């Protein structure tokens with residue numbers, strides 16, 4: 001059954017909209033002006049994204065990270081996505097994949113999806129994963145004190161359809177509006193000054209609560225970038241990651257979207273016309289946010305609910321990667337996994353997000369370390385001091 005992405009929100013969310021509206025001066029007028037500007041800008045931006053394709057996604061070599069020009073850094077920040085080549089040697093990355101395959105073979109009962117042909121594994125602490133996180137810690141882009149966050153991996157077989165990762169944003173659903181700290185990250189958008197929005201401003205993020213309802217499997221750690229390390233060669237159409245490569249525009253649009261409703265419903269072309277949208281805060285719906293497990297999931301933008309993103313043309317596959325290359329995307333970037341995998345080889349990646357050192361995250365990795373020593377991981381697999389610190393280990397114990 002299709003999930004209803006626009007409906008079923010409790011009536012109290014009308015109050016949330018009213019509260020937000022009353023906390024910014026001239027909200028209706030300023031939000032409407034901003035909304036119209038954003039729709040105008042998106043017309044141009046989405047056209048460029050669709051034309052630019054995969055090659056317009058920033059690619060840099062790991063060894064050049066220290067010498068990027070300011071304009072290159074600006075470009076990476078605006079897109080919110082970057083491919084970093086050769087973080088790990090090809091042979092080493094391939095070796096880790098072999099070790100993961102071995103592990104799965106000798107532990108066939110591990111949790112994973114799809115159940116009949118597991119490809120996305122609920123495994124966090126295999127030797128390969130521990131080595132990859134602690135070995136050469138990739139200090140991605142603007143991060144200087146990385147912590148280590150245990151995440152999963154996938155080995156996707158060719159030919160199998162994959163529809164479990166449609167376009168979405170991780171790390172908080174209704175919390176983006178409901179939690180006042182999280183909402184602060186988007187204050188410039190809500191006040192109408194959307195061009196001033198800085199997705200990289202850490203102030204609100206540090207205290208933002210991304211999980212107000214304690215849903216299972218929802219990450220509470222603060223990641224500046226999500227990321228993965230390629231363990232195999234994977235090109236577009238071979239089951240790779242897709243992104244909407246403009247985090248400023250997607251944030252501006254997604255955050256203001258709940259305050260507007262279309263006046264027309266049938267004609268998709270008419271839906272794109274700003275004239276056909278009206279300010280409306282009388283309904284509890286936050287399009288793309290939906291109830292799940294006692295809390296809320298999303299944002300999950302769709303062409304029907306978020307027509308101006310033109311997702312059918314603007315979800316761009318990341319360029320071809322080789323083993324040892326990494327891909328990072330800002331935690332607000334809309335991303336998905338290709339449904340098709342037309343390649344001949346497995347598409348294998350290990351998820352390794354960038355987790356900066358903050359009080360909240362330090363507490364998280366300490367809890368994580370306790371789980372690790374409870375027998376799921378082997379401390380001797382963490383090979384160096386930086387790696388040990390990154391995973392919250394008291395260095396003297398190990």
Ligand SMILES: [Fe+2]
Nearest residue numbers: 168169170335
């Ligand atoms: Fe995701």
